[in-house]
Amino acid sequence: MIPHQFDYAAPKSLDEALKAIADGAKPLSGGMSLVPMMKLRLAAPDRVVDLARLKELSYVREEGSALHVGATTIHYDVESSAAVKSKCPLLAETAGFIGDVQIRNMGTMGGSVAHNDPSADYPAALQALEAKIVLKGANGERTVSAADFFVDTFTTSLEEGEIVREVVVPVEAAGTGTSYAKVLQPASGFAIVGIAVRVRKSGGKISMARIGVTGLANCSYRATAAEKALEGTAGSDADIQAAAALVAQGADANSDLHASAEYRTHLAKVHAGRAIKAALGKTA
Amino acid sequence: MATTTIIKKHEPSIGKRLRRKEDPRLITGTATYVEDLQMPGMHYAMVVRSPHGAANIKSIDTSAAAAMPGVAAIFTGKDILHIAGVPCGASLPGLRVPDHKILAQDRVYFVGHPVAVVVATDKYVARDAADAIEVDYDVLQAVADPEKALAPGAPAVHPQWPDNTAFTFHQEGGDIEKAFKEADVIVKERIVSQRLIPSAMEPRGVVASWHAAEKSLTLYTSTQVPHLVRTLIAQMLGIDENRVRVVAPEVGGGFGSKLNVYAEEALMSFVSMKIGKPVKWIESRRENFLTTIHGRGHVDYYEVAAKKDGTILGIKVKLIQDLGSYHQLLTPAIPTLSVLMLPGLYRSKNMSADIIGVFTNCVPTDAYRGAGRPEATHGIERMVDILAAELKMDPAEIRLKNFIRNEEFPFPTATGLIYDTGDYAAPLRKALETVNYTELRKEQAEARKQGRLMGIGICTYGEICAMGPSPATPAGGWESATVKIEPSGKVTVMTGVSPHGQGEETTFSQIAADALGIDVEDILVQHGDTAIVQYGIGTFGSRATAVGGAALHFALQEIITKIKKFGAMLLETEDITYSDGQCTCNKTGKSISIKEIAGAAYRAMKLPANTEPGLVATYFWEPPNFTFPFGAHIMVSEVEKETGNISIKRYVAIDDCGNVLNPLIVDGQVHGGVAQGLGQALWEQAVYDDNGQLVTGEFTDYTMPRAHMMPWIESGHTVTPTPVNPLGVKGVGEAGTIGASPAAVNSVVDALSPLGVRHIDMPMTPEKIWKLVNGRNA
């Protein structure tokens, strides 16, 4: 488990880092995905630039009706942040499901979203939260929605020379209930499926439903058919089941040693039902 | 010199939950493993390995690698022709033994097969250079499944043996024909014990250092059997055995996977001889998955004949053993242990077993915790449940009915063993009481009414331990111990076993402390270095305490005899007693301490008649028989219909390993064993695809049980000492593993039995269970 030779730099500022990245260096954040890939020689960058030491990228900030999470914020900080727990509990709950304690103490928001593992947890929550991903390159910044950012397996809309600077999620309005349900792949701990749900009720009816799905297919997605089916209903068990049954609609389910496409799809439906029910339970 | 001192009464340490002496260095990270060794001039080796399950090697181009700065040498198959092949210690009639060269010749037989070795001044250079070696392969069709390998027209693993059969073996006892003819009922089942990856926490590693002037080799290797490695490496390389020193430094687990001699041990020795420098090779986890032996790999076809009342009349099995591509040290012998274990705890004297040993394009299988016995126990304990279900009998009752009776010991089995002692009903009754069996069955009936799938699984297992009488083993089955009372009175014990996690530094200290009547802390146990320790066999087959501890017992008896001679001389009396670390004159009450006696024995101003100076005794002990531990495990489970998830509600392990020297250590052995047994039952599987690629080649896909997946283990004991050794101990290293997998599968099958499920192969993944629950093809 020895990587190819590479150069390592830990710049003092983001601008310096961006310059190096523009010159072809590979960003390194928590290293929990990149380093294993380098050790297995699946990745062989000549140069890595360590972003994790840039304190300016590690933060959780509340600005107006949004929370801004800096790219190098470790999973543990998201999981345990009082602001995230109270203002955007879905994100904190999801962070708590990532890997184990060691992974959560090293791995970062920016690294996870940039890596876009099809079984990663954050993407489900970020889809449901309709999060914004703020990208920065040597030539400036742009903001893309989670739906546009997560493109395909290990593929995002990041362009050459760009990094993820921060992720912006909404401060949940009162009465919103959220929940994340995950089936762990028993060996790796990644998601066989992960279902993130946000619901709001008004006047006894579900006025808003957002469902993000990870692990099931090549890329995370929003289960819009299930959302639509849920909205406008009273959220009875039958309503939940009907909506959950649609969660895999249009998805081309993955199949591997740990779960066939059929079983994975079934688990997605079961856990969508459970997550919706749990989220509804928190709307009061 | 003799004084009358206040005697400090020795408090027996045996039976106490003493903390392990070896733990402080382990938990403070100060233990020395092979990887920690540094030597002046040390070079680093990387092994280039086959990426294919089967291929011809057309050419190897080492020029680019050789030109890299820091690369000292590269060797390929043509360089090692003079070195004998990796040894197979098992002999069976008609056994086909492929020539197992330490580097591939013109063909590779499994993914991971060593093809070349690169040596460099640092490991990073060596790793890059390994990638720069170009091997041109002509890829051939591989076969990775033993039953497919037996099918007509299958690709031949070794072209000279197109039927892929390494051996067949038949053993029978009693009158199996008659048993089956007289049967009211015959139950049959195909039972798989899947391939497993032993996954010791420390992978293998070797440091070889050749001293040209002395023509001597020092080999540090992570092994369970340093003396056997010494003998066999000396033979392979043609070095004088007395000039080979093998050291097993701290060894981070083995589970049987380090009961072997591996190509890399000989290869690094060869490299060091060639370059005249010490060479280090540390196995990566990926290499460990691909090239260290695997365990299990059985497809077994069982038939059990019985009477209507549940009496078992006979057992028949056809056992297909996936051997992999080569024989490692004991590969073909492992399934013969399954055959020996076949009768289990039951009285039936009729049995018939056929083994087919099959070559596949996979890494060899060999001993893995339990080695042959878990496979047999799994089979027999499943069959007993299947029989009980067929006859609508309670699984506890059918076992009690068929157990060998206490008065029948020593019991000669249908497979030619003589079971030493047993009280098989005792641990079962205790386990049933612990779970409150009658109530539990009521609870289960209630659960079933509510549509819940609750299961109670019982396994009553036997074992063959304390390997073993020499005639029954490939390399000798005795063990050795030396006791040295140093001039200061401190005691050094040197044992021929090679502990690597079992805690014998503690238990052997207890044995010595109690025999000598001194403090456990006054004893140091040394092992694992052939330059320090007299020849020994090593640690495996739950033998270390039952055979090595017995050798120590006899060495202690000898040393006490000598201590008493000196004591008698110094106290000027013949009438003495040795206890509490002193010799005491029975008439005068005058006493003299072991410390004073040791001083006098080495100072040798005066010697007792016919007695030489010093206080050292060495004992080689040959056991008269194996020992046969037993026990009962019960697992209570519940299956979630919607997802197929299994939750373990209770796990009870009642083991009888004879006398218990240190309950803390015994519990630890049981807990670890249960974890591995549940690992097999629920999660672990080495999966090869049809090209011989290991699909579960990393911990990301090979599911090792982890702490959060474990149930609370309620462990307890019954104690039936063995007369085979003076300590009355039977061995406990493998018990947990053997008991756990049948208890788990029996439990889940019991949960699913209302749906007509009768057998489930391991691992019982949630998907498999979900499919069974939902009537889909599993």
Ligand SMILES: Cc1cc2nc3c(=O)[nH]c(=O)nc-3n(C[C@H](O)[C@H](O)[C@H](O)COP(=O)(O)OP(=O)(O)OC[C@H]3O[C@@H](n4cnc5c(N)ncnc54)[C@H](O)[C@@H]3O)c2cc1C
């Ligand atoms: C044993 C284990 C278990 C795990 N379990 C889970 C799990 O259950 N769920 C889960 O979601 N994840 C899991 N992970 C992955 C973990 O969450 C990683 O931390 C995460 O995927 C990557 O984050 P990182 O900060 O470590 O990124 P790195 O590994 O440093 O980088 C990953 C990739 O992103 C790029 N990158 C990093 N930061 C940026 C940036 N700011 N902008 C642009 N590109 C960037 C890197 O160049 C690299 O390509 C696990 C990892 C391990 C090792």
